[in-house]
Amino acid sequence: MTEIVLPNDANGLGNMMGGRLMYLMDKCAAVSAQRHANSVCVTAAVDSIEFLSPIYQNEVVLIESWVNRAFRTSMEIEMVVMAENPQAQTRRLCNRAFFTFVALGPDGKPHPVPRIHPETDEEHTRHEQAAKRREARLFFSGRLKLEDARHVKDDLLAAIASERNE
Numbered sequence: 001m002t003e004i005v006l007p008n009d010a011n012g013l014g015n016m017m018g019g020r021l022m023y024l025m026d027k028c029a030a031v032s033a034q035r036h037a038n039s040v041c042v043t044a045a046v047d048s049i050e051f052l053s054p055i056y057q058n059e060v061v062l063i064e065s066w067v068n069r070a071f072r073t074s075m076e077i078e079m080v081v082m083a084e085n086p087q088a089q090t091r092r093l094c095n096r097a098f099f100t101f102v103a104l105g106p107d108g109k110p111h112p113v114p115r116i117h118p119e120t121d122e123e124h125t126r127h128e129q130a131a132k133r134r135e136a137r138l139f140f141s142g143r144l145k146l147e148d149a150r151h152v153k154d155d156l157l158a159a160i161a162s163e164r165n166e
């Protein structure tokens with residue numbers, strides 16, 4: 001997705017407003033989710049958005065998104081946001097984010113989605129990391145018990161062991 005930052009998109013400092021960027025990111029992620037699920041998809045969660053660098057008025061925003069993993073009815077969508085300065089012909093990474101979308105059937109209820117079959121090492125890594133992020137999200141929202149949250153439990157134990165060794 002490509003968009004130019006106009007004065008109406010910027011704050012008093014000439015930086016693109018975060019809410020405006022999140023709106024564009026949500027639209028871009030929705031396209032990836034809907035293409036994968038072949039159905040209407042809605043935003044279920046925003047796991048994280050990292051604001052790494054401001055995007056300035058008159059720069060071009062480039063948003064790329066893809067599906068990391070599909071669960072039963074939900075999908076994790078990863079995005080990267082680049083800012084392009086057309087005069088200097090430069091690009092820089094500005095944001096990275098993970099959104100969760102749920103596919104809906106014609107009845108408006110959650111609908112099963114096709115599985116992702118990772119092929120490259122990078123795709124396998126993203127696929128596994130998506131499962132860990134989902135587990136953490138479910139645990140911290142109270143929808144998964146600690147004894148069922150294997151990755152969360154392992155990460156907590158590793159953090160405790162690391163603290164003890166310092």
